[in-house]
Amino acid sequence: MVKTQTRTLKTRAKLLESARNIVTSTGYEALRVEHVVQQAGVAKGTFFAHFKDKDALMEALIAPELHHFLDEIEQRPAPKDIESLTAALRPVMQFAVSERYIFDVILRHSGAAAKAEIGPIASVIFRMGEVLANWLAKAPFRKDISPALLADGIGAFLFQALALHFCALNNTQSIEDRMQVYLHAWLLPQV
Amino acid sequence: MVKTQTRTLKTRAKLLESARNIVTSTGYEALRVEHVVQQAGVAKGTFFAHFKDKDALMEALIAPELHHFLDEIEQRPAPKDIESLTAALRPVMQFAVSERYIFDVILRHSGAAAKAEIGPIASVIFRMGEVLANWLAKAPFRKDISPALLADGIGAFLFQALALHFCALNNTQSIEDRMQVYLHAWLLPQV
DNA sequence: TCCATTAATTGACCATGGTCAATTTCATGG
DNA sequence: CCATGAAATTGACCATGGTCAATTAATGGA
Numbered sequence: 001m002v003k004t005q006t007r008t009l010k011t012r013a014k015l016l017e018s019a020r021n022i023v024t025s026t027g028y029e030a031l032r033v034e035h036v037v038q039q040a041g042v043a044k045g046t047f048f049a050h051f052k053d054k055d056a057l058m059e060a061l062i063a064p065e066l067h068h069f070l071d072e073i074e075q076r077p078a079p080k081d082i083e084s085l086t087a088a089l090r091p092v093m094q095f096a097v098s099e100r101y102i103f104d105v106i107l108r109h110s111g112a113a114a115k116a117e118i119g120p121i122a123s124v125i126f127r128m129g130e131v132l133a134n135w136l137a138k139a140p141f142r143k144d145i146s147p148a149l150l151a152d153g154i155g156a157f158l159f160q161a162l163a164l165h166f167c168a169l170n171n172t173q174s175i176e177d178r179m180q181v182y183l184h185a186w187l188l189p190q191v
Numbered sequence: 192m193v194k195t196q197t198r199t200l201k202t203r204a205k206l207l208e209s210a211r212n213i214v215t216s217t218g219y220e221a222l223r224v225e226h227v228v229q230q231a232g233v234a235k236g237t238f239f240a241h242f243k244d245k246d247a248l249m250e251a252l253i254a255p256e257l258h259h260f261l262d263e264i265e266q267r268p269a270p271k272d273i274e275s276l277t278a279a280l281r282p283v284m285q286f287a288v289s290e291r292y293i294f295d296v297i298l299r300h301s302g303a304a305a306k307a308e309i310g311p312i313a314s315v316i317f318r319m320g321e322v323l324a325n326w327l328a329k330a331p332f333r334k335d336i337s338p339a340l341l342a343d344g345i346g347a348f349l350f351q352a353l354a355l356h357f358c359a360l361n362n363t364q365s366i367e368d369r370m371q372v373y374l375h376a377w378l379l380p381q382v
Numbered sequence: 383t384c385c386a387t388t389a390a391t392t393g394a395c396c397a398t399g400g401t402c403a404a405t406t407t408c409a410t411g412g
Numbered sequence: 413c414c415a416t417g418a419a420a421t422t423g424a425c426c427a428t429g430g431t432c433a434a435t436t437a438a439t440g441g442a
Binding site for chain 4: 384388394411
């Protein structure tokens with residue numbers, strides 16, 4: 001019952017390769033669907049037969065990067081302190097901030113995104129919650145709330161820090177500094 | 192030196208009135224610039240002479256609503272507990288969630304938005320931080336961090352709760368319930 | 383090997399936000 | 413009251429994402 005897969009897979013691969021080339025040379029923001037299909041040597045309609053819309057392609061490009069960072073985070077031992085936690089999150093933050101468009105896409109499609117359907121980015125954000133929760137269970141932080149809730153909070157503060165990074169009103173301190181402050185207050189309250 | 196203001200003001204007012212009518216009858220998402228200018232009886236170019244882009248109009252429509260909620264929050268006495276805080280935030284949450292498009296616009300343009308310029312929504316979010324900070328200085332919550340940081344955190348959790356509301360993966364509990372949990376963990380840690 | 387059925391592809395076409403050179407309106411000084 | 417220059421307005425036009433009926437390619441059965 002599985003028909004005509006080779007052709008389909010090849011086309012999809014061509015589209016993705018073309019898109020990746022364009023992103024590499026001109027960045028995400030400047031990517032045009034028309035350019036992608038030209039490079040891939042297919043018609044425009046074909047693109048939309050493979051990707052629901054342009055954002056779906058963006059998700060297909062960005063989500064794997066995030067998964068890659070999570071893979072690396074999973075390798076690490078549980079963090080001993082706030083610093084090691086910040087260090088672990090650094091690659092994610094740097095990537096998300098490296099181009100404004102990237103953060104926009106992540107924002108649009110993360111749980112922090114108004115999407116009913118669960119796409120690649122929502123999935124990877126969800127996975128981040130799990131990875132962090134597992135990790136936090138073994139970390140020397142506050143124990144009055146569940147690791148899942150701790151992870152949720154880290155996610156919230158992560159988005160806040162990233163968002164403020166792009167906001168002219170608030171960019172006196174670096175993302176990492178800001179994140180450090182948030183994490184201290186969240187993970188190690190001194191009441 | 193102030194020339195031809197009446198005409199300009201009138202045109203802008205016509206555009207806003209037209210837009211408000213359309214929003215009232217069909218919602219934000221369905222608003223089309225072409226429809227707005229038709230109703231207002233002006234040319235399309237005029238619209239863009241008054242608003243940088245469609246989102247600028249959206250900001251002009253949505254920011255005042257948020258300011259209105261903040262005005263009401265400012266009236267209230269400082270919250271005695273998490274419940275009264277949640278109650279104060281309720282109108283904002285309900286509005287932000289009443290249409291997905293509204294939340295999208297707020298997300299795009301809040302500090303939680305990748306915008307360099309400070310627009311009406313970024314301003315109102317900033318004001319929310321101030322209002323909450325003033326309020327929290329008098330509230331019976333943790334005192335180990337500044338009111339401004341407390342307010343920042345509330346903002347972060349507010350966006351998180353709103354975002355999860357729209358996310359299929361996570362919508363088992365209501366926004367308010369979720370917010371309650373977040374605020375407890377943030378404002379009254381039990382370490 | 384040929385036919386029928388289904389899947390994949392095509393590209394002309396549409397929807398909509400946004401631009402800009404040309405035109406009209408207005409305020410003001412002479 | 414007219415001329416002049418600045419400000420506001422116009423609408424044809426463009427850019428780009430997205431649609432869909434028609435066409436082509438592939439698959440499996442007889």
